Amino acid sequence: MYNEGEIDGRNDSMKRAIFFLFFIFILVGCTQQEIKEGQVYVMKEDHFSEEQLGDMLNIEGRIPFQKYVNQSLMSQYDSNRILLTISPDGKEMYFMEKMESDTSFQVIKGETREKVRVIKEDIESKEQEIIAENIPFISKVLWNTEENMVAFGGGERLTIYNVKSKTTVMEEKLTQDNIANFFWSPIDENKLYSEQPDLANASIYYLNSQKKVEAYETREETYYKGKLDSNYYYGTKWDLTNGDTKTVILDKQGKIIKSLISGIFRDAYQKSLVVVGERGFGLYYVPDINASDKIITLTKEYIYDVKFIDDGKIAYTTKTEDVEANLFYLYIVSSNGNELKKLAVNGASIAVLPDGKSGYISGSEWQQVDFLQNKLGKDNSSIENEERDELQEIFITVRGAMRIFYDLELRGVKNWNHLQNYFKNTSLPEQWAYFDMEKMFQERNHKSQNSDYVMEIHLKHYEINGNNASITIGVNTKNPYGRGVAMDYALELIKQGENWYITGFSTFPYAAERKEIEEVVQETIDKIQTGKLFSGEFENKEVMMGQIQFWMSGIPHLAPSAEDANAVKVFLQADNQEIYKLVLEKINQSIWKPTKLTKENLSSL
Known part of the structure; x- marks a missing residue:
């Protein structure tokens, strides 16, 4: 079932020794690539000490793909059923199948x-589980x-399946953890190393004792x-x-060789590798570990996924420049580091099939990729012509508006030209969402950080009337510097013509609390006009x-709900100017008290 490695033997004893090594390689073959079993190894007879290996690792590494005597195995998948792996004993296949329920609208x-779901199938009997x-x-x-x-x-989810007991392992603990990457110990079959989104070396899991050890x-x-x-x-x-x-580079005992x-x-x-920079920003390619100072920078952007594919090419995904769409770019790069293709795709994750010649991209519609011809499969639905319902139209506005908002917050960039595309009073x-944004642009003097950022937006609740x-x-x-934020926002929108616009941040026009605030504000205005408050500013x-507008004063931040607010900012217009x-x-969780009246810093609390 598996292809043979290229072995240069000169006598029978040498052939037996190399065959034994090849057999061991097959048993312990695990890689960072999609399919880990059945590796190809190219070996040489030269022998070096570990000191010499520190300078020159005279090995060819491994090609992490499978070849099959029975090529019909590779045809047993479609756009909703993807072959993930074949068991090392060649008896079972594992498929990924899309579930009927669609929750993608929440993103x-x-x-x-x-x-x-993951389905195990017996290759001979076709029995599935x-x-x-x-x-x-x-x-x-x-x-x-x-x-x-x-x-x-x-x-960011890990599932481990025990083939002998036919059960998943440590499911409860693994469900609670965000695991961005992982690898098995080379000497302990029950030990697994993990990586979290912002922590390169995270928890270690000991599966036999069901124990998790923090870094x-x-x-x-x-x-x-x-x-x-x-x-x-x-x-x-x-x-x-x-x-x-x-x-x-380590040996099995954990000693650093290079x-x-x-x-x-x-x-x-083989002898090539790719790494990402801090927090996933930047992708760097080393064509030869023996010349690790020769580094090719493929991109400085945030990397969602990256894989080696057939013939040592590289596939990776980043976000697109289109701020209104939830699309990604799939890049295919040659082994020389040259860009071969750039494709707009629905999703960011790459599932490479066992032979490395094709794969699938995640998303609302899985898209097949032909890595030999560097193109999307013919059965992919059109991205541009996809019909959108009203909620999806709102999503377009939200994406564009929040990009403008965070370009200012995180980069100090003021997109004046696009402000009217997403905000209205x-x-x-x-x-007065447009007025809010204008004042933010005018009053905030952030120095541009000239650094990229990545943003995720999730839907929590919506009502359309x-x-x-x-x-x-x-x-x-x-x-890249760890200065990200996690916040909730309550937005009000209006549709004018064919487009939706944000009209308010945390304004809650239909909340009972707003009626209460209106009464308090009107009483406050009367007191100011009669000189009883704030030195008669409105006399x-x-x-x-x-x-x-409802706020949380401790942070301070716009309140995600009227009930959570402990402060309110009200704009007052005097003499229409x-x-x-x-x-x-x-005060005391029930009484609203006026504390400030000013014409300064209108964008803040």
Whole structure:
């Protein structure tokens, strides 16, 4: 079933020795690539000490793909059923199948993380069994050293299946953890190293004892991340003193043989490897581990997924420039580091099929990719012509608006030209989202950080009533320096013509609390006009009540709900010209008291 390695034997004893080594290689074959069993190894007879290996690793590494005598196995998948791996004994196939329920609408921007199930099928009897379901799209599969357990990872979720007991392992603990990457120990079949989204070396799992050890509880500074050959592995060393993360080559005992490059290991092919930078920003390609100073920077953008594919090419995904669409770019790069193709795709995760010649991209519709011809399959639905319902039209506005908002917050960039595309002021009730954004642009003097960031937006709640909509979203951002944020926002929108516009941040026009605030504000205006409050600032002036906005004063931040708010900012217009802000704070959890009246810093609380 598996192809033979290229072996240069000169006598029978040498052939037997090399065959024995080849057999061991097959048993312990685990890689960072999608399908880990049945590797191809190219060996030489030269022998070097570990000191010599530190300078020159005279091995060819491994080609992490399978070839089959029975090629019909590779045809047993379609757009809804993807072959993930074949068991090392050649008796079982494992498929990923899309589940009928569609939850992708909950993601406005970012990976959709649609739910799938994993099905095990006996190749001879065709008997099938569901071994896991309701898990995200799987982009990585690894067998342990004894080949009695297989791990499926994707969407920051890890599922481990014990072949002998036919059960999943440590399911409760693994469900609670966000696991971005993982690798099995080369000497302990029950030990697995993990990586979290912002932590290169995270928890270690001991499956036989059902124990999880945190990074701060272990003395292991270097975690295994990938395999070079049967003796040497790739690892990530985290230096606690300076915070630097380096990819290194280790032996089975954990001794560092060679330090390669700063960054976090992602995948390897023969003597080549790719790493990502801190927090996933930047992709760096080392064509030859023996010349690790010769580094090709493929991109500085955030990397969602990266894989070696057939013939040592590289496939990776980033976000597109289109701020209104939830699309990604799939790049295919030659072994020389040259871009071969750039394709717009629905999803960010890559599932490479066992032969490395084709694969699938995650998303609302899985898209097949032909890695030989560097093109999408013919059965893919059109992205541009996809019909959108009203909620999807709202998502377009939310994506564009929040990009403008966070370009200012995280980069100090003021997109004046696009402000009117997503924000409007409206009356009845008064909501001034465009005015809010204008004041933010005018009053905030952020210095541009000239750094990229990545943003995810999740839908939490929505109501659509004709041409009006209320929506609550969760926004997560991060940049290479760790200055991301996680916040919830309540937005009010209106449809004018064919487009939706944001009219208010945390204005809650239909909430009972707003009626209460209106009464308190009107009483406050009367007191100011009669000189009883704030030195009679409004004496002899006509005052109109403008936007009412709910805040949380401790952060401070816009309140995600009226009930959570402990402060309110109200815009007041005097003599139809000057705009003031009136701040009220909640006293003793029930009484609203005016605390500030000013014409300064209108964009803040």
